[in-house]
């Protein structure tokens with residue numbers, strides 16, 4: 014967290030649109046193993062409050078994501094066993110809890126991309142609210158990064174989370190027919206693809222952590238959700254059946 018340079022123009026926090034007085038990284042730097050920084054880091058303006066508000070959720074998110082993927086990703090394992098080992102030693106039951114929340118499903122995204130078999134992660138309501146806070150935050154940051162504008166308040170984000178053994182290159186090639194653009198600068202840790210409805214913030218996002226956890230986020234307007242009969246308040250506990 015650094016202060017913005019004085020010469021920079023006044024910027025709005027990408028999360029709450031108040032005055033931004035710090036910067037924030039997308040994704041959080043804590044997902045990178047010690048000594049390995051992101052290539053071409055994505056940095057967005059943020060206020061101090063938002064920067065602090067999310068830090069506990071981000072710690073939890075990292076814990077969750079690394080516990081799920083350390084079996085598949087060297088980097089996740091590195092983070093898991095070096096940086097968060099101590100908290101695991103204190104609470105080993107969390108690993109077992111996570112395993113119980115997984116189930117194998119056919120995975121087709123709402124935009125229609127078939128992604129094969131994937132393990133669906135069904136966290137508890139509390140887990141989900143933390144997880145979703147972080148995903149919402151990342152999507153808001155990425156919208157800003159791609160459009161150079163903050164997401165207007167009439168927009169809502171819905172997230173789905175999957176643990177996938179599919180090769181990421183297959184997912185990317187299937188998403189190509191849906192005109193997804195990809196940013197793979199830090200592909201072994203975090204990559205994302207997106208597609209906007211032209212001239213709007215309506216968009217579909219795929220974020221992939223450690224080549225194993227795949228999150229699909231859809232950005233709708235409140236109006237669209239009402240039309241679809243979907244609750245517009247709070248987090249969307251949406252799981253495809």
Ligand SMILES: [Zn+2]
Pocket residue numbers: 026027028029030031059060061062063064
């Ligand atoms: Zn803020």
